[in-house]
Amino acid sequence: MTLEHLIAWKAAVVALALVGLFVAERIWPAAPRPDPRWARVARNGGLWLLAAALSIGFVAPLTAWAVEARLDWRPDWWRGWPGLALDLIVLDGLIYGWHRANHTVPFLWRFHAVHHYDRFLDTTSALRFHVGEVALSATARAGVVWLFGFPLASILAFETLLLGATLFHHSNLWIPAGLESLMSRIVITPALHWVHHHRVQADTDSTYGTILSLWDPLFGTRSTTRRTPAMPIGVAGADERSFVGLLLAPAEPQPTRAARRG
Numbered sequence: 001m002t003l004e005h006l007i008a009w010k011a012a013v014v015a016l017a018l019v020g021l022f023v024a025e026r027i028w029p030a031a032p033r034p035d036p037r038w039a040r041v042a043r044n045g046g047l048w049l050l051a052a053a054l055s056i057g058f059v060a061p062l063t064a065w066a067v068e069a070r071l072d073w074r075p076d077w078w079r080g081w082p083g084l085a086l087d088l089i090v091l092d093g094l095i096y097g098w099h100r101a102n103h104t105v106p107f108l109w110r111f112h113a114v115h116h117y118d119r120f121l122d123t124t125s126a127l128r129f130h131v132g133e134v135a136l137s138a139t140a141r142a143g144v145v146w147l148f149g150f151p152l153a154s155i156l157a158f159e160t161l162l163l164g165a166t167l168f169h170h171s172n173l174w175i176p177a178g179l180e181s182l183m184s185r186i187v188i189t190p191a192l193h194w195v196h197h198h199r200v201q202a203d204t205d206s207t208y209g210t211i212l213s214l215w216d217p218l219f220g221t222r223s224t225t226r227r228t229p230a231m232p233i234g235v236a237g238a239d240e241r242s243f244v245g246l247l248l249a250p251a252e253p254q255p256t257r258a259a260r261r262g
């Protein structure tokens, strides 16, 4: 399979997951959608369009450069299919660390908070990231790709899984409790990730996993809060902004972590 094929596959799988989940969460919602319904979808979509433009103009060329210039120190056993499986686990662990840093490093939180100001969650929340966060994470990822020598196939496979997982765990899709609890032993489910968006700082600063659910129990960052349909979503002590307000939010004076704790 050529590189163009892989990229086309990735786009097709992600588009299918987006449309499928977007429709399914409206037919079988876990929590009632607040009014007005389309204003936040438009805000999230607008942020996505800006991020998509940045991906084409900056993220993709930067990633291609990092793959080209990557350090070649990998032993033979870290290649082929076992290498791909190991790459996916290592990349997921690194994303856990990066997400955690986005909550604990004040400069990174300025940008990541824009994702958390959303007062409800559905698949469109998975598209809602400030361009500053997109640029910062692409730069961090380029460094990681260069250092670990990840091949392009591993990065494309990981991104496909990452986007699919992100759409899934932000979605408002109702899943039978027994099935969800079974799934949560392996992957981050909506019930787990909604707790990360709970409007209570102790929960916001917990449960950082993206694909695999093992990292939070391993590093002691799993919240014990259970998701309920009426659970308030957002950032404690902060309001949602207009589209322009969201773009400017990282430049605002930030409340201290003590103030966010209320």
Ligand SMILES: [Zn+2]
Pocket (backbone or CB within 6 Å): 099, 103, 112, 116, 196
């Ligand atoms: Zn977060």
